[in-house]
Amino acid sequence: MEFRLAARSCRGPSDFVEGVVARLIERGSTPAWRYSRVADVPQREVDAFFAALDFCEELTPALDEVDALLAAAGREPTSRL
Numbered sequence: 001m002e003f004r005l006a007a008r009s010c011r012g013p014s015d016f017v018e019g020v021v022a023r024l025i026e027r028g029s030t031p032a033w034r035y036s037r038v039a040d041v042p043q044r045e046v047d048a049f050f051a052a053l054d055f056c057e058e059l060t061p062a063l064d065e066v067d068a069l070l071a072a073a074g075r076e077p078t079s080r081l
Helices: 004-009 015-025 044-049 057-060 064-070
Strands: none
Touching: 004 015, 004 044, 015 064
């Protein structure tokens, strides 16, 4: 389950990615959260976040999202195998 949460947290657009960009890359900008309160998040989105990953998602890291974060930070993309 931890891998599911980590994998889905890094998939953009997401509040996790928004927070990382705002806090670590843009250094202090205010994040634009999708929902202003936790209670506003639809249950279907919560359920989808915790749902089982399909076979490809279980075995393939989210390199596009990592590359996007690296590019935003002015760094070189990951090397693809």
